[in-house]
Amino acid sequence: MATDIILFVILAAIAIVCAIAMIITRNAVHSAIFLVIVMATLAIFFLGLSGPFIAMVQIAVYAGAIMVLFLFVVMLLGAERVGAQTGMKWQVPIALVLGVILLTVAGLLLVRAGPTTVPSAATSSFTSQVPGACADDVKQVQSTGTVIGTPCLVGDQLFTAYLFPFEIVSVLLLAAMVGAIVLTRRPAESKT
Amino acid sequence: MSAEGFSVLYPYLIGLSALLFTLGAIGVLVRRNALILFMSVELMLNAANLAFVAFARALNQLDGQVFVFFVMVVAAAEVAVGLALIVTIFKTKKSTNVDDISALKG
Numbered sequence: 001m002a003t004d005i006i007l008f009v010i011l012a013a014i015a016i017v018c019a020i021a022m023i024i025t026r027n028a029v030h031s032a033i034f035l036v037i038v039m040a041t042l043a044i045f046f047l048g049l050s051g052p053f054i055a056m057v058q059i060a061v062y063a064g065a066i067m068v069l070f071l072f073v074v075m076l077l078g079a080e081r082v083g084a085q086t087g088m089k090w091q092v093p094i095a096l097v098l099g100v101i102l103l104t105v106a107g108l109l110l111v112r113a114g115p116t117t118v119p120s121a122a123t124s125s126f127t128s129q130v131p132g133a134c135a136d137d138v139k140q141v142q143s144t145g146t147v148i149g150t151p152c153l154v155g156d157q158l159f160t161a162y163l164f165p166f167e168i169v170s171v172l173l174l175a176a177m178v179g180a181i182v183l184t185r186r187p188a189e190s191k192t
Numbered sequence: 193m194s195a196e197g198f199s200v201l202y203p204y205l206i207g208l209s210a211l212l213f214t215l216g217a218i219g220v221l222v223r224r225n226a227l228i229l230f231m232s233v234e235l236m237l238n239a240a241n242l243a244f245v246a247f248a249r250a251l252n253q254l255d256g257q258v259f260v261f262f263v264m265v266v267a268a269a270e271v272a273v274g275l276a277l278i279v280t281i282f283k284t285k286k287s288t289n290v291d292d293i294s295a296l297k298g
Contacts, residue, residue, distance in 0.1 A: 008198060019235060058241075
């Protein structure tokens with residue numbers, strides 16, 4: 001309990017400081033590195049919130065694939081150094097005021113929206129959709145009273161209850177891949 | 193770490209999520225570099241993911257975690273197309289400053 005609070009405070013401080021540093025720093029590569037740190041701390045939070053699969057996906061997809069893509073583009077364009085803020089100095093105080101308003105409203109609504117009591121016995125209602133699938137994981141869930149997002153259980157949900165959205169996002173990824181190739185294709189090649 | 197993990201702290205996790213989302217929104221408003229803008233959008237998506245996982249843990253269900261998976265897929269697609277757009281614009285405009293991209297202004 002106490003170690004959880006200490007860990008939470010340290011990780012939250014790292015995440016907030018790195019998020020602020022990402023916005024402030026003038027070097028785009030430094031921004032990307034700070035964002036990687038934020039994502040890594042969030043992955044640790046996911047681990048603590050009984051989501052081991054989603055934590056690993058966070059590291060592999062976000063901190064790995066997406067941020068490497070960002071770094072590739074930053075270095076490809078040679079846009080590491082960005083010049084001084086061009087014009088629109090009045091935007092900064094307005095953005096800060098709007099940000100504070102957003103934080104208060106969103107924070108109040110989100111904290112009040114949550115469940116007042118954590119249902120611990122409700123886990124018995126959670127069972128695998130496929131009979132016999134993930135028998136060990138389901139047994140563990142029923143014995144500990146905590147739903148753990150193991151790869152097997154998440155995959156089970158993904159291919160039963162969320163099968164149609166899963167197929168839709170596969171088409172979305174294909175469309176994004178085709179779009180990225182079409183956008184970056186050289187015009188000279190299109191004539192041939 | 194105890195068996196409960198961070199579950200007892202979930203109001204604070206939601207607060208942290210709101211704070212990170214606000215920082216991302218401020219980043220979009222303040223910065224003019226298209227790449228930093230994209231990173232701020234990613235920060236906002238990550239903050240929403242944290243809220244999803246925290247609520248999923250508080251409700252003792254798995255649906256929130258499955259949804260985070262979908263959010264990650266959409267983010268990956270968005271980054272692939274968005275970065276391709278930035279590269280294409282940089283080829284013609286030689287700049288990643290969003291204020292320079294004003295050809296559609298009347």
